[in-house]
Amino acid sequence: MALDAVFREQWGRVLATLVGMLGDIELAEDAAAEAFAIAAERWPRDGEPANPTGWLVTTARNRAVDQLRRRQVLDRKTKLLARDIETGPPPPEAPMDENATIPDERLELIFTCCHPALALEAQVALTLRTLGGLSTDEIALAFLVPFDTMSKRLTRAKHKIHDARIPFAVPPDHQLPDRLSAVLTVVYLIFNQGWGGGRVDLAAEAIHLGRALAGLMPDEPEVLALLALMLLHDARKQGRLRDGEIVPLDEQDRALWDRRQIDEGRALLQRAIVRGSNGPHLIQAAIADLYLQEPRDWRQIAALYETLAGLTGSPVVEMNRAIAVAEIHGPEAGLSILDGLDLDHYRYFHSTRADLLRRAGRTAEAHAAYERARAQAQTEAERRFLTTRLAETTP
Amino acid sequence: MQYALLAYSPAEEEGDRAARPISEGLAGLLDRPGVTGWARLHADESATTLRNADGRTLLTDGPFIDSKEYLAGLILIEADDLDGALLIAEQLLQETRPGTSIEVRPILSEHFRGA
Numbered sequence: 134m135a136l137d138a139v140f141r142e143q144w145g146r147v148l149a150t151l152v153g154m155l156g157d158i159e160l161a162e163d164a165a166a167e168a169f170a171i172a173a174e175r176w177p178r179d180g181e182p183a184n185p186t187g188w189l190v191t192t193a194r195n196r197a198v199d200q201l202r203r204r205q206v207l208d209r210k211t212k213l214l215a216r217d218i219e220t221g222p223p224p225p226e227a228p229m230d231e232n233a234t235i236p237d238e239r240l241e242l243i244f245t246c247c248h249p250a251l252a253l254e255a256q257v258a259l260t261l262r263t264l265g266g267l268s269t270d271e272i273a274l275a276f277l278v279p280f281d282t283m284s285k286r287l288t289r290a291k292h293k294i295h296d297a298r299i300p301f302a303v304p305p306d307h308q309l310p311d312r313l314s315a316v317l318t319v320v321y322l323i324f325n326q327g328w329g330g331g332r333v334d335l336a337a338e339a340i341h342l343g344r345a346l347a348g349l350m351p352d353e354p355e356v357l358a359l360l361a362l363m364l365l366h367d368a369r370k371q372g373r374l375r376d377g378e379i380v381p382l383d384e385q386d387r388a389l390w391d392r393r394q395i396d397e398g399r400a401l402l403q404r405a406i407v408r409g410s411n412g413p414h415l416i417q418a419a420i421a422d423l424y425l426q427e428p429r430d431w432r433q434i435a436a437l438y439e440t441l442a443g444l445t446g447s448p449v450v451e452m453n454r455a456i457a458v459a460e461i462h463g464p465e466a467g468l469s470i471l472d473g474l475d476l477d478h479y480r481y482f483h484s485t486r487a488d489l490l491r492r493a494g495r496t497a498e499a500h501a502a503y504e505r506a507r508a509q510a511q512t513e514a515e516r517r518f519l520t521t522r523l524a525e526t527t528p
Numbered sequence: 529m530q531y532a533l534l535a536y537s538p539a540e541e542e543g544d545r546a547a548r549p550i551s552e553g554l555a556g557l558l559d560r561p562g563v564t565g566w567a568r569l570h571a572d573e574s575a576t577t578l579r580n581a582d583g584r585t586l587l588t589d590g591p592f593i594d595s596k597e598y599l600a601g602l603i604l605i606e607a608d609d610l611d612g613a614l615l616i617a618e619q620l621l622q623e624t625r626p627g628t629s630i631e632v633r634p635i636l637s638e639h640f641r642g643a
Contacts, residue, residue, distance in 0.1 A: 251611055296634050297634045298609040298610050299611075305612070
């Protein structure tokens with residue numbers, strides 16, 4: 134494996150272990166960065182150690198202890214100046230064997246990063262930084278915010294974790310469902326962000342996180358369902374664009390879909406169903422699976438959207454139900470659902486509405502709706518697709 | 529670890545806050561060992577605010593922040609971590625009037641002299 138790939142694999146593991154040892158994300162992050170820099174220099178020359186995780190953790194830990202000692206000396210000097218003889222706690226001295234088995238504490242870390250006491254945007258950024266190993270630069274680029282803004286957001290979150298003592302722990306059973314759902318929300322948000330732009334492959338990042346979670350919590354049906362959902366969506370990635378143009382689902386070349394990923398997604402979906410889940414991610418994964426099948430079972434899709442809308446109360450889900458209903462009962466039936474939704478700010482609302490209006494023969498209204506959709510489009514491909522539709526509906 | 533819970537309550541519609549006793553439920557929670565101190569404050573009409581304006585002291589009638597909610601009390605607690613503090617805050621919140629908010633803040637340093 135290339136060194137880059139090894140590092141990406143190791144970063145989350147190593148950092149999580151260090152946070153557990155040192156009790157401070159910032160200190161752990163600095164120490165991990167130093168250890169990875171040393172590895173980048175030594176491993177190509179001396180060869181990769183037998184236990185890379187152990188090597189990285191030991192090296193980083195030693196750096197952190199040095200750092201703590203320096204701080205303490207400084208602290209002591211400052212205190213002496215203030216004529217204060219109080220001394221801080223001694224630095225950790227426990228010897229460490231780099232061949233010892235390193236416990237995987239990534240779950241603890243992800244529950245810290247996705248703690249509801251942190252703002253959602255901070256949870257997302259922190260998860261990508263700590264578990265995904267993305268640089269602040271890359272995260273800033275992915276979310277289209279200036280580097281300084283993202284850097285401050287991360288620093289503030291890390292300070293709050295430290296100062297307010299947000300626990301580094303997997304929540305107890307009575308809190309687990311709520312807190313796990315917060316974690317899954319963050320991962321799915323990262324995935325969806327990855328669909329629009331393609332600046333940084335966030336979809337791949339989210340799937341990577343999803344796999345790690347599924348490995349750590351193999352019996353949590355919603356964890357399995359989320360991974361299934363992401364894999365089933367992502368499997369169509371190659372078919373979704375042709376020469377940079379958006380291809381509607383029905384016109385996609387199915388040979389371009391990732392068969393292996395679809396099979397893996399379906400197997401995960403089955404595992405989640407067997408474990409008795411009826412959570413929102415399971416329903417979405419089941420819908421994603423139905424979309425891949427030909428002919429499409431619109432009645433079942435509409436019914437699942439109805440269940441999902443009952444769970445989430447989301448108008449976007451209602452919008453998707455309208456699409457399915459339009460397939461069963463015609464475009465006017467879909468439009469009457471859309472009329473009741475407050476989704477004016479949502480870019481896909483206008484393109485969905487425009488499409489149904491066009492199929493209902495209400496061309497002038499369709500044209501106006503395509504105009505609104507294009508005004509809100511976020512990628513060039515979307516804009517070109519809508520421009521074509523606009524030309525087709527020009528009265 | 530010590531946390532301060534700052535309770536903000538909506539203005540009283542009617543009745544005298546001072547004449548209303550602490551509810552039994554709230555009193556029970558305040559008696560628990562995790563609670564290291566608490567103070568219930570008079571309504572904000574009783575407040576006087578001093579401001580340091582370039583070394584000169586300005587005195588005004590009323591609370592520092594004029595809003596629909598006012599600082600009604602503060603409770604000092606000891607908890608293992610933020611989750612522990614949030615749990616206590618949530619239990620206290622259940623015993624307050626609707627519309628009350630509790631802000632949880634970690635304490636940087638403290639000194640309690642005791643009554």
